[in-house]
Amino acid sequence: MEIDKVTIEWPGKLIELAGEIRKLDLTDGTEIIRLGSSLELLFSDIPGPLASTEFFGNRCLFALQKIYSKTVADPESVKETLCQVLENINAVGEGDSDGMGLLSDAVDHLEVLLTQEMGAVAADDSNSSAATEAAAESSPEPDLPTVEAGEPPVADDTPAEAVPEQEAKTYNLNEIASMLVTIEIDDLQGLDAIRQAMLRFTSDASESIVKNVANAAESLGKFIDEEQEESLLYEVSGSIEAAMKLMEDQDNAAPEDAAESPAASVAETEPEVAPVADEEVRVEPVSAEETVEHVLEKPEPEVEAVEPIQDAPEAPSAEDDVTGDDPAEISPSAETEEITDDEIVSSTESVLPLDEEGAEREPDILFDDEESDKEPESPVQGEISATAEVHDETGESVVPDSLDVDMAGEYVTECREFLEDSEGALLDLEQNPKNVEAVNRVFRAFHTIKGTSSFLQLAAIAELAHKAETILSMVRDRELVFNAKCANLSLRSVDMLKVLLQVVQDYLDGGSRSKPAGYDALLTALKDIDALSSEDIPAGSVEDIPSGNGDEVTEFEQVGEKPAHHTSSFETSVRIRTDRLDRLIDTVGELVIAQSMLAQDELVANQTGADLGKKVGHAGKIVRELQDLSMAMRMVPFKGTFQKMARLVRDLAQKNGKKVEFLRDGEETEIDRNMVDLISDPLVHMIRNAVDHGIEAPEDRIAAGKDPRGCVKLAAYHAGGNVIVQLLDDGHGLDPKKIFQKAVEKGVIPADTSLTEAEIFNLIFAAGFSTADQVSDVSGRGVGMDVVKRNIEALNGRVDISSTLGQGTQFTIKLPLTMAITDGMLISVGEQRFIIPTLNIEVSMRPEAKDISSVASRGKMISLRGQQLPLYTLYEIFDIEGAVTDPTEGLVMVMDTGDRRYAILVDELLGKLQVVAKSLSDSIGKLEGISGGAILGDGHVGLILDPTGLMLLALTKTDGKEILCAGNG
Amino acid sequence: MSETTAITDEQVTQVAADLNVDGHMGGKFLTFFLDDEEYALEILKVHEIIGMMPITPVPRTPDFVLGVINLRGKVIPVINLRTKFEMDNVEWTDETCIIVVQIDGTQMGAVVDKVSEVLDIADQDVDDTPAFGGDVNTEYILGIGKSGDKVKLMLDIDKVLATEELADLHSAVKQTED
Structure with a gap:
């Protein structure tokens, strides 16, 4: 698709660039970066004949980044597809009508390739691309056998040499976990490979760990073979995480041993390995510790397959053990089990060149503003290192210098959405701790936030999300009961994440980026739960899990069908800038007017017989439809607002020691998005009043013959072209006499005024009026209701009160559908x-x-x-x-x-x-x-x-x- | 004279910025007439020139505010420069038109007797506004530009159309009423 006639400047450059990328040597980091920046420049130049240029540009850059960070399975194909994408963009830019289809095909293909990073995370860390490709091409499965030995500490009773034997055919748990995180659920082959890896996972660790892993493998197998049910995957990762946790505990229990064996091997491999390890701390943080401990292992059957990978593979640890030996040494006959000290030593010799490459890579990394070091964004990997890094590296700053400003804006919006969703789910969960769908929703939200945050190097956010996620995963695995403490911690995490996002937002707007107060405290609190829960689970109970799981699973599955649903709703929406939307609506409004002027034109109106009038009328219909559509685009459901209120009710009730049930009705009712935000403030005031003053304390309620549990209900519905929002509580209601008296006292009305009950109730909207006898920090300062009324009036709405003493109060807010x-x-x-x-x-x-x-x-x-x-x-x-x-x-x-x-x-x-x-x-x-x-x-x-x-x-x-x-x- | 804010086009902004360097006042100007006085308006501030159209009066605004018009879906206020400069009103003619200027992102219209030309006024051709003393109010005049043998009054349109001033005057009106 070479285009010779270059009419505009950019298409030519695009082609040129595609050519350069094609010629690119994948090991040349500097060149990749150079191409990346040219690409970025070029895309910013493209005037936008393609509406989604920005999108394509991002994808292309992302692909380059992936190639650079070597986190794709098949960089060559990615490269080629990337070139195709560029050419297709060019074709579209030149007006090729087929181009768009080809382009989206190419982009899809690119996406697919980019997601094939799983085996690769393990496999292509080295710089030798040729080998990587060979490995990748030979089939994804064989990648996996590049097994690393697992758990260091386990080998307590075995001296360093013995370790290899003991941990034969083992994958490191972390790796399995990271593979799980990075894999796409429809990549069955990859999943199967993981399952194999799990099956091969043996460890003398403890029965329970192995059992957990085996359990995970079983679930995974089930997923692959039959159901493809997402909840199964959660189980898988749950089991793995449980195993990891146990492992950690063991680590802590036997630190000396853990320290010893690696120390030994480090000593042996010393001069070369040490630098590598350093290097790796940045590139693939997780393995930092493990590096030294890894002992390479290969299951016999896959030996051939492994060969090509060996110079490419992953953590240098792998190289220590096997790599250098290369095909020659690890020929099928060379049974890995026989790896001995000698071999290790010999391997370290051959590792040497690799180290140098590693060293060479350093400048590149620096050049890239350290953007790529943490980039292998497989979150699980990131998480452990994040824990360590946050404190020493980020210090007081939450946001890295190299923050990608363009992406960060999107990121903040997206994360906020996730947080809102998870907040709602947490509240559901609090009501019904067995609600697996809710757990999964929250888990997914935290998980995604963690992933994207570590991608953007927002380590503080990633860490918090990780910690919060851990709790949820424990809940999901029934290691932890979702109790009040748990709920509080999770909600606090949500709050803190919101604050952190605000910090990022502020930073984008030019504000500071310092760590918000309370962050460290929260983190510590989250860690406490870690400790607490792991202590809580004696080995015995863990072992029970597998058997228990089976029954529970079926139960979960039924509920668990929805999450997939949720994801799809995220994917099918498009974010549009509000100012563009407003302009669209304005323009459509103009169109409507122009059309009606046309329809009223004498020429049209007075025409008899001819069908001009008919045509104009037809156009008018379409225009009106267009207007309705454009108006509908501004509409959003109340759901988010209601969720916020649910949270508020919960917190207030807790604070006041009241029991309050919060009911929501009609949260799918839609309203203009501008109004949704504006209605939130008044609602907060009203709900505060309802919970603080309306609902009585439990003992008072019992005395009054009511259910000790109060009820606050928020409902929304459409009526007669308006939106009605109702807030009902079954508290003690408003006392007209008291209000009247108070109003007279405060000089709001003269004492001799005669007012109807409704008018008396309306007095609470007067400025400086409060019926509360005591001023609390929640409400009762007499400010609030006047603000409520003002805000609602600003929305062209009105609010009415009705109340029965002793039975409750009802506020009815009537709002127009849209302000527009x-x-x-x-x-x-x-x-x-x-x-x-x-x-x-x-x-x-x-x-x-x-x-x-x-x-x-x-x-x-x-x-x-x-x-x-x-x-x-x-x-x-x-x-x-x-x-x-x-x-x-x-x-x-x-x-x-x-x-x-x-x-x-x-x-x-x-x-x-x-x-x-x-x-x-x-x-x-x-x-x-x-x-x-x-x-x-x-x-x-x-x-x-x-x-x-x-x-x-x-x-x-x-x-x-x-x-x-x-x-x- | 901070006039860079309202202009969106980068290039234009640059030009405008250049204009401001060291208090340069020269540049391209649109000139128009009120009576027989010729005024000059920095061209970068001019959004468009439109013919007279129906103006909806807005109650309780200062008398120089004629009202609002529909500029392709936008509702923008229009002021009468004659009233603003305390000149007598005249009948509108075919030449009467509205100059739409853009200030700080908001558009406003100004009714003038007729538009004259676009011309360059060099820095050295700009003189300071002389002080007339007494009743003559020169606060809206940036300077006096000379082009050939003619003199143009260089208008500080930001000041003329300042939103705050509309608001201030408006509240002043209110106070006197109260």
Whole structure:
């Protein structure tokens, strides 16, 4: 697909670059980096004929990174596919219509290749690409036999030489774990290889460890053979982790032995190995410790297959033992079991060149801003080292210097989503500790966060996520009961992760990046649970697990089907920048107007017979559909908000020593995404009030004959084009007398005012009003409810209260579906037209003269069904000339702002309409009585009235006398 | 004179930045007429020039604010420069037009009698605003530009259209009413 005619600059360069990449020597790190940066530059140049250039660019860079860090199974193919991707991008850029299909095929292929890193993590650490390829090509399975000896400490009673024999055919547990983490679940071959590795795992460690591993192998086999059920995989990794834990414990128990045997081998291999080990600490942190201890082993049958790998493989440890010996030595006949000291020594000799290569690699790594050292992002590997590193390396800073700013933004958003989800799941879990689906959700969230964080070198986050994940994995494996402590710790971890993400975000915005307070404490707390749980599980009980597992598994499987579902929902959504979305909606709004102007055009409207009108009408339909669609794009479900509230209720209840059940209903109800955030604050206030003041203490509830467990319910639903959010509690309710009294005390109302119950309840929205006898740190300072009301009104919504003393309170918030569209009535006053939000219009009428009465010869009153309402006139408020001044000739609209009602005189009602509200405050500033502007059907601008503001204006325009009337309204 | 913020195009920003170096005031200007006075407006701030269109009056704004218009879906305020400069209003003609300027990301329109030309004014052709004393308000004039034998008043459009000022005046109006 070479293109000769280079019309624009970049396509030519792209091809050129593809050529260079093709010629690339995979061992040449510097060159890879150079190509990477050219590629990056080039992509930033591409003007974007391809909408997803950025995406492709990222993938390509990622692929290069992978090649560089040698974490792909088959770098040659990756390279080739990468070139194809580049060429296809070019083709698309040149307008090749087939190009897009080819491109996405190529990218898919690339993705597949990139995920084939499993065996490779173990296998291609060395610089010798040729060997790696050979190994990879020969089939994934044989990679695995590059077995490393497992558990160092185990060999307590065996001297160094004996170790090889003892640990024959063994994979290091860590490696198995890391393979598990990096493998794709549909890579059955790879999975089978892991299973083989597990089966070969023998260790004189302890029965229980081996049993755990065998158990894992069994589950894995089951997964491969029949079900492909994700939960099985969790079990697998669970068992492995359990085994690792046991191993660790043993380590601790017998540190001397552990130290000894490696020491011995280090001594022997010393000069060469030592540097390698150093090197490896960075490249593949996990193996750091193990390096020395690894003893290479090869099961007989696979020996041939192993040969090619040997100069390529993994941790130098492997090289120590086998590698250098190369085909010649490890021919099929050379039984590994017979590896002796001599061989080890001889192998170390041949390791020498490798070491040099390793040493050579160092500059590259530095050159790359140490980006790639930790990159082999198989999280399990990262985790152990992270524990060690965080403290000495990151120090007080959470964010590395080399943070990839572009990726970090995405990362933060994504992680936040995961955290929100996991928070919800944790709360579910607290209710029902057996809910495996919830465990898996949380686990998955932590796990992903861990993975991406270590990729971005956010070690502090990765470590915390790892620790939190560990707890969850223990819960999942039933080693730990998900008790309150567990829940608290997990939730605290979620909180801390949020804080950490905020730090990253702040750093991106130019803020500091210091470690937040409490991080270390939390980490210590998380470690405690580690210790606690491992002590809690005596060997016996662990051994019980396998047998117990079987029954439990079936139970879990049924529940466990959903996680896959969850993932898919993450994958099928696309992130769109909100400003683009807003622009789209604006544009569509314009289109609607343009279309309706066209439809109203005389030429179209007056046409008889011809089908122009029909065509215009058809277009109109499509345009309206488009408008609905674009509006729907802004909609998000309440779910996230509700989850936040669930957390809040839980924490508050705990703090207050109350028992509160939180019910959610209709959390799938959708609302404008801008509003979701804004509704959150008022809800928090209201829920605080409900739990703090509403729900009584358990003993009081029992005394009142109620269930000691209080209930707070949050519900959302659509009704009549509005969204209704209800908050109900079954607490002691509001006491109208008490409120009235308090209001009089605080001077909110005069003592002689007579108010209906609803009006009294509304008093709690008055600023500085609180019914709580005691001020707590939760609520009761008298701030809050006024903020609630203000916030809700800012959303064009309103809030109503109903309450029965002793039985509970109900808040009903009525919100428009979206802030973007306002339902309104178009009215005229003189020459001018205004829009009044329908939400605030109670009724409109043409009054008779007898309904109107005059107050103190200035203000007017109107009688509506026996109630006296103040009557304001828009022409006076806005000084408009030529308007109707006689109420009996105009139209009176009764407005309801939620707490006050009043009537306003306008000339005429012109119609009902939906408008896209646009703020004027950016350009003109805040205007009293006007909430915004909107484009009307004829292309003119109409101003949207703000009923509350209008009333205030009216009050300032006239004498203060009417304030009382308004109060009475 | 910090006028770099509003401009999005990188190149333009650069040019604008260059303009500001050492208080240079020269550059390309759009000139327009109010009565027989010719004003010059830095061209980088001009978003577009549109003909007169229906303007929706906005209540309770200072009298120089004519109202708002629909600029392809955006609602932008329009001010009457004549009123702002305390000149008498005249009938709008075919030549009357709205210059849409962009300041700090917000667009505003200014009604002028007619647009004249785009011209270069060199640094050395810019003189300081003379002090007239008394009633003559020169706070919106950056300097006096000379082009040929004519004199252009270089307008500090940021100041003329300052949002804060709209707001301030607005609240002042309110206070007097109260």
